[in-house]
Amino acid sequence: MLTSLREIALQKNNLTNVIPESLGNLRNLALLYLSENNLSGHIPSSLGNLTKLNILWLSRNQLSGSIPSELGELKSLVELTLYANELTGTIPSAISNITYLKRLYLSRNHLTGQLPENICASQSLTDLVMFENNFFGDIPRSLKNCSSLQVLFLALNQISGNLSEGFGVYPNLSYIDLSYNKFYGELSTKWGQCYKLTNFVINNNNVSGSLPPELGKAIQLGRIQLSSNQLSGRIPISFGSLTSLLYLDLHNNKFSGNVPPEIGKLSQLQILSLSGNDLSGPIPEQIGECAQLRKLDLSQNVLTGSIPSEIGNLNVLETLDLSQNMLVGDIPQNLGSLKSFENMNLSHNNISGSIPKSFSTCFSLLSVDISYNQLEGPLPNISAFQKAPFDALRNNKALCGNVVGLNSCNSSLRNKANKSKTERIIVLIVLPVLATIFLLTISIGIFLIIRPRTRRTDQPGSSTLPENLFAIWSFDGKFAYENIIEATENFHPNHCIGEGGCGSVFQAQLPNGQVFAVKKLHATESGVQGTAKGFENEIRALTEIRHRSIVKLHGYCSHPRHSFLVYEFFEGGSLLHTLSEDEKAMEFEWIKRINAVKDVANALSYMHHNCSPPIVHRDISSKNILLNSDYEAHISDFGTAKLLRPNSSNWSSFAGTYGYAPPELAYTMEVTEKCDVYSFGVVALEVMMGKHPGDLISSLEISSSSSASNNMMLQDVLDPRLPLPVQQELGQVVLVAKLALSCINSNPKLRLPMQEVITQLSAKGLPLKSIPPSITLGQLNGS
Known part of the structure; x- marks a missing residue:
């Protein structure tokens, strides 16, 4: 009866039963949020009376029946969100009558039939997300000229049609996923004119022809996934221009020719999968320049030559599969020195020599398959080899070891x-x-060095260093500057303790015993200091905030020769460094990890809710979180931080670290606190797992509730270097994992604010009796 009511926000509660028909009386209602409850029954047709409604959220409930055609009367509707329910039937054609509809989310239902022919007749539609349904038939003709389109997600249906005829040029398109459908035809050269495209996913269809070189003009592409089709010809060398590419998956096609050396230009590439093709020639050594590569799969081709030693330079490489080729020569020595190496398959080649001794300390390695080669000599004394099944070692020249089937x-x-x-x-x-x-x-040497310094100290007028040098920073900047230069020996590499994209970090120990971290900005070729904006951002942010879990800025210097910032020094190094070294990771026990997650959450909550204007970090990652000797966490590197000023534009170019940045940055550059929340969720999972969660994140969000990822037990993804948590630890570990999964929700509106994360983390954790003995990720994620 509240006829003047304009907004109802009851999402994410435990509401049950049906949506009352009487809601149709609220003629002035503009926003209706009922998502993430336990509502059931049909969507009331009376909602069609709400002609002033702008947004309708009914997702993640248990609603059934069909979509009422009366919703077509909602002429003011901008966003309709019905995903993750039990809806059946077809999409009513009346939906096409909603003139201003921009975002339509109907995924994860049981809808069928064809998509409405005029679904984009109004030319307002920006997001069409309908994956995991039973739609069939051709793409609607109205979509070909839908120039407003930004996100098109139709995966996991039965939709068909000719790709080269069904789609046009979309100047604003950033995300397209047509995977697991029945599309055929060839890829149009027009896709290269979608200059904002970040995700191009059309795997598991029947697409043929060659890859258009013009696709290399879509330089914002972060993901190309075209596996399991009938594509042929060469991989275009123009792909070397896609410097933002993170994921290139072309496996199970008919590509031929060489692996292009230009792939080495893809400095951000994390996954390269070219298996199951007809690629020939040597593996290009330039692949070793893809410094972020975590998975390299070139199996089931006809590659020749030896394994390039440059692959051993890929410090973050986790999986290497070169099986079923025609490779010869030795296994490179430096492969065994990779710190993150987990899976290696070199089987069914003609590789010879012995297994390098470096593998005897490659404790990260979990599985190997070196069968059907010409290898000889002893197996390395690590479990990956010693516990490998005989089938993974068989048919070699003369391997020996304490494995059944091998000689002693x-x-x-x-x-x-x-x-x-x-x-x-x-x-x-x-x-x-x-x-x-x-x-x-x-x-x-020591005698010669000490003698002149002793004389200088005894000279009249010399002053001793104050107890706290930076307490007088603003009064004696020259004095401080000279001491920093001397302590780092003019920034000699021997004092360098880390390096990033915008600068190098040095350890500076002053004569009075104080130790500081000094970040020196890189200079450009012209001598002008680079990343000046980031330098100013960091100073502005760190001079406006004070928090025990945020790194303290002691001072800075802007000088034609050197520009640097001086911080407190943390002997524990970065979180990334701690998790990547087995000895340190094993000392980083569960309670310490939980407390570190709380430290980061507290700092972010302070930035988002206690600062005016709020501050968004934009680059929360394990490399930007520092630990002291007690494993207390501190957020650092505010070079990309942004102040969210009210009544002003908060849109910006991309900033952050791939793998931690939220998915919405693929199609919008609006900066909100929810960007940091997502990154926090990734970091929290990384702390619990002992490594970056990788593809687990996207598979949890996109896969169905019956998928392998959702059915994976929590205990199977926890860091195996630590014993499983017990007693009070267990409840808190489960709570951290549950909150982390909530924070990486693909819909930013459904992510918890950091204040709520802190409130929940402040509790003692979930009571043990409420934790199933084999809880799955799907149960934690509410799937």
Whole structure:
């Protein structure tokens, strides 16, 4: 009866039963939010009376029946969100009558039939998201000329049609996913004119022809996924222009020719999958320049030559699959030095020699398959090899080891022992002589260095350093500057403790014993300091905020020769560094990890809710979180931070780290606090898993509730280097995981604000009796 009511926001509660018909009386209602409840029954046709309604959210409930045609009367509707329900039937053609409709979300239902022919007749539609239904038939003709389109997500249906005829040029399109349908025809050169395109996904269809080189003009592309089609010809060298590309998946096609060396220009690439094609020639050594590559799969081709040693430079590589090719030569020595290496498959080649000794310390390795090669010698003494099934080792030249099916290495070990004895005798004679010479040289050097400094200290007028140098920063800047230059030996590489895109970080220990971290900005070729805007951002942000979990800025210097910032120093290094080293990760126990997550959450809550205007960091990642000796976490690197000023535009170009940035930045550049919330969720999962969650994030959001990802048990994704949490730890670990999954919701409106995250984290965790013994990710995620 509240006929003047304009907004009802009851989303994300535990409301049950049906949506009352009487809501149709609220003629002035503009916003109706009822998503994420337990509502059932039909959508009331009386909602068609709400002619002033702008937004209708009914997603993530248990609504059934068909979509009432009366919704076509909502002439003011801009957004209709009905996804993740049990709706059946067809989309009523009357939906096409909604003149101003921009966003239509109907995914994860049981809808069928064809898409309405005039679904984009109004030319207002920006987002059409209908994946996981049973739609069939051709693409509506009105979509070909729908120039307003920004997001088109039709995956997991039965839609067909000729790709080269059904789509046009979309100047604003950023995301298209047509995977798992029945499309055929060839890829049009017009896709290259979609200059804002970030995701181009058409895998598991029947697309044929070649890849248009013009696609290389869509330089904002972050994902190309065209696997399991009938594509042929060469991979275009123009793809080397796609410097923002993160994911290139062309597996299970008919591509031929060489792997283009231009792929080495893709400095952001994380996943490269070209398996199951007819690619030939050598593996280009330029792949070693893809510094962010985590997965490299070139299996089931006809590649020749040896494995390039440059692959061993890929420090974050987790999976390498080169099986079923014609590769020869040795396994590169530096492969065994990769710190994140987990899976290696080199089977069914002609690789020879022995397995490099470097693999004996490659403890991150989980699985190997080196069968059907010409390898010989002992297996490395790590579990990945020692516990490998015989089928993963069989049909080699002369491998030996304590694995059933292999010969023992006793005879070769005796020879090795004799050689070792000879080496020990040489060491016992030569080492003392060399040590004496070395100590004598060092003593002379120290004497020469100390002598002049002692004289200078005794000179009249010299002043001792104050107890806290930076307390007088603004009064004696020259004094502070010179001491920083001296402490870092003019920024000598020996003092460098980290490097990023905009600068290098140095450790500076001053004569009074104080230690600081100094971030020196990179200079451009012209000598002008680069990233000046980031320099100013960081100073502005850190001088306006004070929080125990935010790195403290002691001072800064803007100088024609050197521009740098001086922070407090954290001996624990970055969170990324701690998680990537086994010894440190094992010391980083569950309670310490939970507290670190709370530290980050507290800092973000302070920035979002206690600062005026609010501050958004925009680059929350494990490399930008520093730990002290007690594993307390502190947020650093505010070079991309943005102040959210009211009544002004908060749109910006992309900033952040791929893998931590929220998905909506693929099609909008509006900066909100929810960007940080998403990044926090990724970091929280990373802390619990001991590594970046990777594809697990997207599979949890896109896959159905019966998918492998949702059915995965929580205990199977927790960091295996720690024992499973027990007692009070268990409840808090489950709570952190549950909150993290909530924070990475693909819909930013459904992510918890950081204030609410803090409120929940402040509790003692979920009571043990409420945690199933084998809880799955799907249960935590509410799927």
